[in-house]
Amino acid sequence: MSGPKGWQEVQDEVLARIRDRRWPPGSAIPNEADLARDFGVARATVNRALQALAEAGWLDRRRRAGTRVALHPVRRATLSIPIIRAEIEGAGHVPGYRLLRQEMAQPPAPVAAALGLTGPLLHLSAVHTADKRPFVIEDRWVNPAAAPGIREADFAAQSANEWLIVNAPFSHGDIALAAAPATVEEAALLACAPGAALFTVTRTTWAGAQPITWVRLAYGPGYAMKTAL
């Protein structure tokens, strides 16, 4: 076969065969050694291509059992979690920021439960603006034990969002996307009607076993989070 030469080309060829049903969902494909011979490349090259496809969800691979085409081509969209200021700048607007609250306080039960902490936490609220118009409300609870130096930080000048990204990197977390009606307070801050549909992002992040922060972002009406598949 006058076939592919690099692993990307092998990947493309395999993908083409999956897409045009020469290798239908659920079917087994030839083993790496055979494919390598057919394509005229080394097995390592085929391996690289098939591993990439497996990672992307197109193939299921198991030792000894071989490789088969995934039953449900589970497509994944990747959302990047940007710095809010960078997101606003990227959309061509002038970012702004206003701190509303900065205090130690007892978190509400859902927040305490999400973080697995009981004591008081640093509570921060802020509004981010784009071209002077309200863009998103940031409501955040920070575990001070996980963020050394946070008591000295000046959150009037720099948002907690940015401070934490630079100073307290996290290892993992979870995120929930939802819709919620604007409270009276939120409506006033976002210049919209109470009860308006707001897009919300709620994140909890950890450094190893130590919880760092819980944050809820409430975007103004009209906002959409976009990405490619």
Place this chain on the structure above:
Amino acid sequence: MSGPKGWQEVQDEVLARIRDRRWPPGSAIPNEADLARDFGVARATVNRALQALAEAGWLDRRRRAGTRVALHPVRRATLSIPIIRAEIEGAGHVPGYRLLRQEMAQPPAPVAAALGLTGPLLHLSAVHTADKRPFVIEDRWVNPAAAPGIREADFAAQSANEWLIVNAPFSHGDIALAAAPATVEEAALLACAPGAALFTVTRTTWAGAQPITWVRLAYGPGYAMKTAL
């Protein structure tokens, strides 16, 4: 150095150095050959580890310029795009489905523009239920030219969602997540108040250059799309 033995261990070691600031954001890390010597492994092993970290966003790599720690560890959350029935079953509920509309019609301007088509399209509306309670409204426009056999499909029995996943795989698409107030019709279907905040997912998918379908999913109040980072 009595170091790592496999590429995963190399990856873990590098990640540890990034996280504890031995290699701070923006700094250059040693080249592959040096790391290989230090770790006592082959360069290919280091390369495998660093490529994985670069793909995950921890490192920026450029030929000749070397490898440096990413300035903003741009974290990515991957949303899986599941079959709705599978999503409901996965949550432990009994899935149901009711077809509301199936007809050829002229799409509204935003839909026609998103697909880049002008003629009439197949319009489908349906409600998916979980334990007999309304879960999500599916409003879909399909390009019949991109879905051969769709005129014979029985969408009273199988949802268009599933039919398309099995019969018209897509190569790429885009997705927008947002919040919207429930229309009167939506409120009736979802058993909620008009104006309630609904979480919406709008997708456009393509097979190569050919548009396949535009779909908007409107989830009932209380729904949250969750994922890990």
Place this chain on the structure above:
DNA sequence: CAGGTTAATATGTCTATACATAATAGCCGC
């Protein structure tokens, strides 16, 4: 025939080596 042991097999990974490629640094002529 049940249950456990062994052999076969496909993927997973590491190695050493080689060459390709992108991007830069430095040199040179003017």
Place this chain on the structure above:
DNA sequence: GCGGCTATTATGTATAGACATATTAACCTG
């Protein structure tokens, strides 16, 4: 100093060969 050529360098990729490991199929044995 400027423009362009060239050498250098780090990553990107391919290769053959080897061994590891998970899993299953085949085979024994009681």
